Amino acid sequence: MIRNWSLVCLIFVGFFRIGDSEGVPRIGIVGAGVGGTSAAYFLRELFGDSAQIDIFERKAVGGRLAVINIDDHYYNAGGSIIHPQNMYMVNFTNMLGLGMDTKPGSGTFGLFNGDEMLFSTSDWSVITLMKLVWRYGLDIINIGNWVKEKVLKPMQKFYQIQADGHAFSTVEELLSAMDETLVSWTKKSIRTLLKEEGFSDKFIDEIVMAALRVNYGQTTDVHGLVGAVSMAGIEPGLWNVIGGNQKVPQGLLEKSKANLIHGAVRTVTVLSDDTPMYTIHYTTSTDQEKLEMKEYDIVVLATPIYKGITNIEFSNFQKEIEPIDYDFHLTVATFIQGQPNATFFGYDNVNNLPDDILTINDKPFFNAFSKQKPVEPCKEELKNDKAVYKLFSNKVPTEDEINHICPKQNDLRLINWMAYPNYPSSINLPSFILNERLYHINGIEMAASAMEMSIISAKNVALLASYHWNGQYDKIDEMSAESERESRTEKTEL
Numbered sequence: 114m115i116r117n118w119s120l121v122c123l124i125f126v127g128f129f130r131i132g133d134s135e136g137v138p139r140i141g142i143v144g145a146g147v148g149g150t151s152a153a154y155f156l157r158e159l160f161g162d163s164a165q166i167d168i169f170e171r172k173a174v175g176g177r178l179a180v181i182n183i184d185d186h187y188y189n190a191g192g193s194i195i196h197p198q199n200m201y202m203v204n205f206t207n208m209l210g211l212g213m214d215t216k217p218g219s220g221t222f223g224l225f226n227g228d229e230m231l232f233s234t235s236d237w238s239v240i241t242l243m244k245l246v247w248r249y250g251l252d253i254i255n256i257g258n259w260v261k262e263k264v265l266k267p268m269q270k271f272y273q274i275q276a277d278g279h280a281f282s283t284v285e286e287l288l289s290a291m292d293e294t295l296v297s298w299t300k301k302s303i304r305t306l307l308k309e310e311g312f313s314d315k316f317i318d319e320i321v322m323a324a325l326r327v328n329y330g331q332t333t334d335v336h337g338l339v340g341a342v343s344m345a346g347i348e349p350g351l352w353n354v355i356g357g358n359q360k361v362p363q364g365l366l367e368k369s370k371a372n373l374i375h376g377a378v379r380t381v382t383v384l385s386d387d388t389p390m391y392t393i394h395y396t397t398s399t400d401q402e403k404l405e406m407k408e409y410d411i412v413v414l415a416t417p418i419y420k421g422i423t424n425i426e427f428s429n430f431q432k433e434i435e436p437i438d439y440d441f442h443l444t445v446a447t448f449i450q451g452q453p454n455a456t457f458f459g460y461d462n463v464n465n466l467p468d469d470i471l472t473i474n475d476k477p478f479f480n481a482f483s484k485q486k487p488v489e490p491c492k493e494e495l496k497n498d499k500a501v502y503k504l505f506s507n508k509v510p511t512e513d514e515i516n517h518i519c520p521k522q523n524d525l526r527l528i529n530w531m532a533y534p535n536y537p538s539s540i541n542l543p544s545f546i547l548n549e550r551l552y553h554i555n556g557i558e559m560a561a562s563a564m565e566m567s568i569i570s571a572k573n574v575a576l577l578a579s580y581h582w583n584g585q586y587d588k589i590d591e592m593s594a595e596s597e598r599e600s601r602t603e604k605t606e607l
């Protein structure tokens with residue numbers, strides 16, 4: 114009898130032990146950009162203090178959000194502008210006690226065709242608006258409403274959907290929950306989409322083209338969704354984080370109390386397909402040869418696993434893990450401290466140059482050339498040869514090209530970014546789930562690459578991970594199932 118009881122006790126102890134380890138997963142996140150660090154933050158919220166959360170970063174926390182120091186001032190070197198309705202970025206900035214710089218530039222811009230400035234603005238004044246209306250008609254006003262109605266509204270609605278705990282297994286399901294039509298936008302170019310919406314060729318060839326060249330280094334041949342997001346990126350009211358946008362991932366990392374491992378992940382191996390467990394092999398900066406190893410129940414990939422740029426191998430998977438079959442776009446950011454050649458742009462005085470010079474075709478060797486403001490509050494405006502300019506191009510500029518645009522330089526720096534996907538006019542949308550308990554945040558970049566998109570995706574992946582871990586499936590993809598059901602009943606009613 115006593116023996117039996119101890120057996121029962123043993124079984125119970127055993128049961129609780131397993132139950133306990135099931136309750137507290139070990140989570141490995143690869144990449145400490147805004148995607149990985151916000152994932153750490155959301156996962157901490159969902160799994161609580163006792164979950165083990167490790168985050169691997171081979172370079173600097175922040176990833177594509179980074180600053181560059183020139184002559185004792187810092188400038189955003191990667192992702193810079195944030196829309197006022199990007200609620201995660203706004204709320205994180207507030208939560209972390211950071212400030213918002215809501216006037217990151219003067220707002221003056223010009224459109225350059227390689228020979229002359231087609232158009233330039235004094236600032237966002239009535240006169241500017243009149244000039245714009247003169248050139249583009251009502252398109253210039255309609256685009257603002259269109260972006261608000263078709264892009265920003267569905268996004269705002271989606272924040273509530275996420276707050277209610279809905280999760281999606283694919284980018285397509287997620288977009289459909291925002292708005293049914295968004296998926297169809299990923300199957301045609303922004304040019305086609307905007308023509309269908311009644312916008313003029315002139316507006317598309319100049320304003321939309323300029324926005325795509327500065328935001329994505331690409332043209333109006335990109336698919337409609339990323340094209341529409343790009344239009345939100347030239348609206349008034351854009352801001353950035355005081356001190357640099359990388360402060361947000363840095364702050365999130367700290368808040369999440371995740372354990373930062375400075376190391377490069379080499380391999381993700383699945384131990385068995387039945388109860389998935391993963392090992393991550395990585396090297397640290399101290400010893401590039403020596404492979405270290407850690408085990409995880411859940412792995413979140415917060416870096417682009419795309420053809421051509423992925424540096425992570427997957428081993429022992431029954432079904433091979435394929436990188437997403439699209440290329441990444443090279444954007445070269447050249448920072449120049451010096452005085453631009455006003456004549457180059459058809460001006461006689463450098464002081465009259467607009468701050469943002471956007472381009473509308475391939476004739477100039479660059480996509481955009483813009484005066485920069487330091488990310489730290491700066492007492493006086495940096496003038497003359499103290500001013501810093503950022504030039505975006507699709508290849509490394511030659512010395513001659515740089516000298517032509519800016520003959521005397523005090524400082525010259527170059528950053529090669531594998532920046533965002535190269536977007537065709539029609540794409541296939543990837544999944545967030547690569548294997549059981551193995552997630553990929555950056556599939557969302559095929560829809561559009563932006564800080565806010567990475568955070569939305571991170572929140573989605575955190576929800577997915579917690580539901581899968583706890584065996585709760587009712588809030589996954591249920592929105593689209595609901596609408597399918599609805600449309601089915603509609604059909605039967607017909």
Ligand SMILES: Cc1cc2nc3c(=O)[nH]c(=O)nc-3n(C[C@H](O)[C@H](O)[C@H](O)COP(=O)(O)OP(=O)(O)OC[C@H]3O[C@@H](n4cnc5c(N)ncnc54)[C@H](O)[C@@H]3O)c2cc1C
Pocket residue numbers: 143144145146147148149169170171172173174175176177178190191192193194195328376377378379415416417424425444446530531532533554555562563564565567
């Ligand atoms: C020039 C430029 C301009 C941009 N402008 C804007 C903008 O104005 N507004 C906007 O919203 N977005 C902009 N973006 C896009 C935005 O920066 C990105 O969408 C966003 O920062 C992506 O964040 P992420 O965390 O998903 O990826 P990343 O920031 O790329 O983070 C991935 C991290 O993983 C690390 N990593 C990779 N492989 C490994 C490995 N094997 N082991 C360990 N660590 C690894 C990397 O070092 C990196 O830190 C811009 C991007 C660029 C490049």
Ligand SMILES: *[C@@H]1O[C@H](CO)[C@@H](O)[C@H](O)[C@H]1NC(C)=O
Pocket residue numbers: 200201204272
């Ligand atoms: C942002 O903060 C506001 C105010 O606290 C809150 O109402 C809102 O739900 C938050 N939004 C998101 C997306 O977290």
Ligand SMILES: *[C@@H]1O[C@H](CO)[C@@H](O)[C@H](O)[C@H]1NC(C)=O
Pocket residue numbers: 454456457516517518520
């Ligand atoms: C400035 O640009 C003009 C026009 O392209 C060019 O003729 C001139 O040589 C440039 N100046 C310098 C110093 O490179």
